[in-house]
Amino acid sequence: MSAIKVTVKLFAVYQEVYGTSELILEFPENTPVSAVREYLITEHPHLEKWRDVTKFGINFQFVEPDSKLKDGDEVVLIPPVSGG
Secondary structure: OOOEEEEEHHHHHHHHHHOOOOEEEEEEOEOHHHHHOOOOOHOOOOHHHHHHHOEEOOOOOEEEOOOOOOOOOOOEOOOOOOOO
């Protein structure tokens, strides 16, 4: 199975934890977008509390967690944010 590369744009808590606004990650073909979140939680287990409230976007479109990634996709993880 081939690998695909995706650009992950980080916001809010994800950006704070990683100290950057963007990651380039590699996954197998047909990986669901939710796998990006799982990867980040595996690397930083304290992100677990954001698992059920994080929304997903691919290429400027909100998507469901089971949406499949394609090579070159731009992924965003959108946790709830507060403030104004």
